[in-house]
Each structure stands twice: as C-alpha cells, then as structure tokens.
Amino acid sequence: MNNIRIILLFTLSLLSNVAFSQFELKIYTEKIENGYKILANNDEFCPVSIKLDLTLKNMTSLQGSKNIFVIPPRTKGYLIIVLKSKKRGKYSYSYKTRYNYGNHLKKEYDKNYSYYLPLPIDKKFKISQGYNGARTHKDINALDFSMSVGTNIYAIRGGTVIKVIENNNKGCPDEICARYNNKILIYHEDGTFASYLHLIQDGAIVKKGDVVEKGQLIGKSGNTGWSSGPHLHVEVYQQWMETSTSLKTKFKINDGQKSEILKENSKYKRNYR
Numbered sequence: 001m002n003n004i005r006i007i008l009l010f011t012l013s014l015l016s017n018v019a020f021s022q023f024e025l026k027i028y029t030e031k032i033e034n035g036y037k038i039l040a041n042n043d044e045f046c047p048v049s050i051k052l053d054l055t056l057k058n059m060t061s062l063q064g065s066k067n068i069f070v071i072p073p074r075t076k077g078y079l080i081i082v083l084k085s086k087k088r089g090k091y092s093y094s095y096k097t098r099y100n101y102g103n104h105l106k107k108e109y110d111k112n113y114s115y116y117l118p119l120p121i122d123k124k125f126k127i128s129q130g131y132n133g134a135r136t137h138k139d140i141n142a143l144d145f146s147m148s149v150g151t152n153i154y155a156i157r158g159g160t161v162i163k164v165i166e167n168n169n170k171g172c173p174d175e176i177c178a179r180y181n182n183k184i185l186i187y188h189e190d191g192t193f194a195s196y197l198h199l200i201q202d203g204a205i206v207k208k209g210d211v212v213e214k215g216q217l218i219g220k221s222g223n224t225g226w227s228s229g230p231h232l233h234v235e236v237y238q239q240w241m242e243t244s245t246s247l248k249t250k251f252k253i254n255d256g257q258k259s260e261i262l263k264e265n266s267k268y269k270r271n272y273r
C-alpha cells in the first residue's frame with residue numbers, strides 16, 4: 001500500500017513539476033528513498049538564477065531555507081535541492097519557480113575594464129544620449145550612438161552571445177514599441193552583460209552560443225523597437241534574480257591609449273583594433 005502511494009505521488013509530480021520555460025532551462029524531479037531530488041538542466045550560455053518557492057507537507061529541505069540557486073551554463077543534472085520526509089506517512093511537495101539570466105550570488109565585477117567603442121574604425125560618432133539621459137535613460141547607465149541604419153557594430157568586450165532577436169522590422173518613439181527591439185546580448189567573463197539594441201531586421205552577424213572577441217563585427221545598426229531615430233543603444237549591466245543594475249564603464253578612445261567615461265553630445269572615434 002505504501003509503495004503504491006509513493007509511486008502515485010512520483011507519477012503525479014512528474015506530470016506536474018517538469019517545468020519548461022522560455023529559457024532553455026528544465027527543472028525536474030527524481031524520486032529517492034523517502035524523498036525527492038529537484039534537478040535542473042541549463043542549456044543557456046550563461047548562469048541562470050532560479051527562485052524556488054516550495055510548499056512542503058511532512059517534508060523538509062536539506063538546503064534549509066535557501067531558495068535562490070545558480071545553475072551554471074550548459075549543465076545537465078545539476079542538483080538544486082533534496083527533499084526528505086520528516087516522519088512516516090504521506091508526504092508531498094509542490095513548488096513555483098522564477099528564473100533569470102545571471103549569477104544572483106555574484107556582486108563583484110571588473111570595474112577597471114576598458115571597453116572598446118562599438119564603432120567602425122576611424123569615423124566619428126556622436127553620443128546622442130548619455131548615462132542617465134533625460135529622454136529615455138533616466139536612472140539607466142546606457143549610451144546611444146547616433147548612426148545611420150546599416151552601420152557595422154562591434155563587440156565592446158569579448159564574451160558569449162546568449163540571445164539574439166532580429167526578426168522585428170518596426171519601431172516608434174514610444175515605450176509600447178519596446179517589444180520590437182532587435183537585440184544582441186553578450187555575457188562577459190566577470191559576470192556582466194552587454195546589450196546592443198535597435199538593430200536592423202536580420203542585422204545580427206552572430207548567433208546564440210557564439211564566442212566573440214572585443215572589436216569583432218557582430219551586427220548592423222537600425223531603428224527598431226523603442227527608438228526615435230537611427231542609433232545604437234549599448235548598456236553594460238549586472239543581472240540578479242529580481243533586479244539589475246546598469247553600469248558606467250570606461251571606453252578606449254582615439255588610438256586606444258586613453259580610456260574615459262563617454263559624455264552626451266560628444267563625438268568619439270575608434271582608431272584601434
């Protein structure tokens with residue numbers, strides 16, 4: 001009788017708790033003696049943080065009250081949590097999950113890194129909106145490089161491409177159009193991310209999973225999404241479970257000997273490879 005009940009519980013949990021998501025992340029359960037293991041496969045190319053809200057009946061978590069876990073990139077069978085029954089008799093669990101890119105437990109990053117300008121060599125481009133800009137960068141450390149549609153754009157730092165959206169072909173100067181942002185997201189080794197927004201339709205030259213070097217051609221600029229004119233929006237940020245912080249970073253300018261924080265309405269040139 002007891003065995004049948006356990007098998008039934010196991011079957012039910014298999015049906016109800018194998019979670020697929022918009023991320024290439026799978027959370028699943030395995031039966032162990034007097035309990036369960038909850039595991040994850042992360043097919044994404046960066047760490048993914050997950051929050052597990054558990055409801056336990058006659059069960060305890062061997063990880064205590066810990067409820068945020070970081071699954072390393074490209075990892076299968078990662079053990080998140082072990083649940084054990086407290087005493088004889090019926091036991092069960094259920095959980096809700098939320099998840100996000102990034103390592104929730106990592107707060108430090110390389111503050112001294114000098115980024116490459118995302119620009120074609122030897123041509124000046126203006127910062128049409130700078131860090132904390134009044135139009136759409138309020139409290140956001142992002143940079144808008146004014147450039148005509150179809151301009152080549154380059155990786156500001158080496159890393160791994162974790163996401164590419166390039167199917168959109170419209171934009172407008174209103175937040176409602178943010179859903180049409182074509183973008184490339186790149187994960188850096190210090191745990192930060194860079195986003196490159198508003199690319200032209202089919203304007204990505206890289207794809208998810210590609211490892212890129214600083215200064216590598218990655219796409220072509222455009223005017224898609226929430227955009228009031230042709231430009232490239234670049235943002236370096238840290239991402240945690242529920243929040244993110246955009247970062248001010250230094251960029252190499254001119255011949256690359258000097259790095260500085262870029263200013264709104266100033267023009268900059270990359271004359272280095």
Ligand SMILES: [Zn+2]
Pocket residue numbers: 129136137142143144233234
């Ligand atoms: Zn912007």
